Amino acid sequence: MDDVERLIEDSPAALLVAERDGEIVGALIAGWDGWRGNMYRLTVREGHRRQGIGIALTRAGEDYLRSRGTRRITALVAFEDDAAGAFWESAGYPQDQEIGRRVRNL
Numbered sequence: 001m002d003d004v005e006r007l008i009e010d011s012p013a014a015l016l017v018a019e020r021d022g023e024i025v026g027a028l029i030a031g032w033d034g035w036r037g038n039m040y041r042l043t044v045r046e047g048h049r050r051q052g053i054g055i056a057l058t059r060a061g062e063d064y065l066r067s068r069g070t071r072r073i074t075a076l077v078a079f080e081d082d083a084a085g086a087f088w089e090s091a092g093y094p095q096d097q098e099i100g101r102r103v104r105n106l
Contacts, residue, residue, distance in 0.1 A: 016060050018044070018053045026053040030061035037065030037073040042084075058091050076101070 018026035026044040030037065039061050044053045058075075065073055075093045077084045085095065 014064070016057050016064070018057055020048065026057050028057040028061050030064050032065055032068040032070060035070075037061075037068070037070035039065075039073060039075045042075075042087075054087060055091060 014030050014032070016028045016030060017024055024045075025048040026042075028042045029040040031040060032038075039058065042054060042057060044057075062073060073093075075088045075091075077088050077093075077095075079085075089095070
């Protein structure tokens with residue numbers, strides 16, 4: 001929970017939350033590094049999927065990042081997550097075949 005609290009403290013608009021009847025049913029983190037926008041951890045609660053919540057969060061994330069000045073957005077998606085890959089493809093985010101991401105945990 002410390003990471004979410006830090007995100008809210010540092011950049012509260014970056015955490016987008018979807019609610020229905022007072023219940024959180026989806027969330028997306030839209031990060032801005034001063035040059036490029038990134039979208040992370042899109043999730044929609046089971047039982048609420050395929051109702052437009054994911055795309056609504058995605059478009060809201062784009063609006064937020066556009067307001068920060070971004071001209072390019074990267075959606076971080078696990079290669080082996082076929083359902084997520086299909087969602088992002090349909091949202092207009094094709095997989096980049098030339099650039100891979102490398103990560104080091106600290």
